[in-house]
Amino acid sequence: MDNQKPFKTIEEQIKILNNRGLIIDDETEISLRQFGYYSIVNGYKWLFLSRNSVGKIIKPERFIKGSSFFEIRGLYDFDKELRSILYKALLEYESNLKAKVSYIFCKNHPEEKSYLNVKNYRDYKHNSVNKTINNLDNTIKKYSLKDYDNAIKHYLNNYNQVPLWVLVNFLTFGDINYLYRNIDEQVRISIAKEFSKKYKDNYNEDVKIQVESLDSVNHLVNNFRNAVAHGEITYYMHLTKGPSFQNIKKDLNLKT
Structure with missing residues (x-):
């Protein structure tokens, strides 16, 4: 059976985010290495994803124009402090x-x-x-x-x-x-x-x-x-x- 969720390197993870329209910064790689893609991105991306007229997330996923990894990481940090x-x-x-x-x-x-x-x-x-x-x-x-x-x-x-x-x-x-x-x-x-x-x-x-x-x-x-x-x-x-x-x-x- 083919692996539905194959392993991705940090570089490949960053490329996926970039291809989906997310602005990447110098801290992105450090954050992903420290805390993991799943914890940060999968946990806190939802406010930044493009939606249709009835509020449903557009597939395949695209980030709202101007969204940045810095903002997602900020929400992650806020929730951690909360x-x-x-x-x-x-x-x-x-x-x-x-x-x-x-x-x-x-x-x-x-x-x-x-x-x-x-x-x-x-x-x-x-x-x-x-x-x-x-x-x-x-x-x-x-x-x-x-x-x-x-x-x-x-x-x-x-x-x-x-x-x-x-x-x-x-x-x-x-x-x-x-x-x-x-x-x-x-x-x-x-x-x-x-x-x-x-x-x-x-x-x-x-x-x-x-x-x-x-x-x-x-x-x-x-x-x-x-x-x-x-x-x-x-x-x-x-x-x-x-x-x-x-x-x-x-x-x-x-x-x-």
Whole structure:
């Protein structure tokens, strides 16, 4: 079978871009060698391609007259910086959520391994609760078998159990999101109150953040965190399906 996408040298890549009407500069070769044709061109060319009267990209592809590689690289750099800013904020939120979930859950359920008890969840007969508990248990087993030292192995070897405030540091955001969704309602309410206090500390404004609002925020954060962490195109990312954010706007007194 013929190779539909044969290998192209940097020189051949530049020639393709030039033949399609893109203005090439001295930095083009350096950029392609450093970051790759796919990451820069295939990821960020779309705003610069010629389109027909109904907005469809003309085939074979041609760049809009006057478009340059410098502009495409600029959009690539902008998106890279945007991901860096978002990632920092998303990690801070993740750390806040993990700290609040573990602290308040353990305060309400101080018994050992309470997070493995189905009765400490709001709908303990639901499959999602069993899935959450199994995931927590499997995370402990996974890190207990690692060939390097870690906090989970330390607590198992010395105390025969792993506190939730230790375990949360080994959970993905998706894991902590599902945990928050399934823990008992009073704990969820208490966590939402803590975020309300944090909002007042940051913005000097009294708000009452509802548990459903945090569910919506967590859904949004989970999607964007994964995209940002894996270097996906971010500047035009949107969710095709997701929760309503009307409750968030209401909680934060946002009119738009």
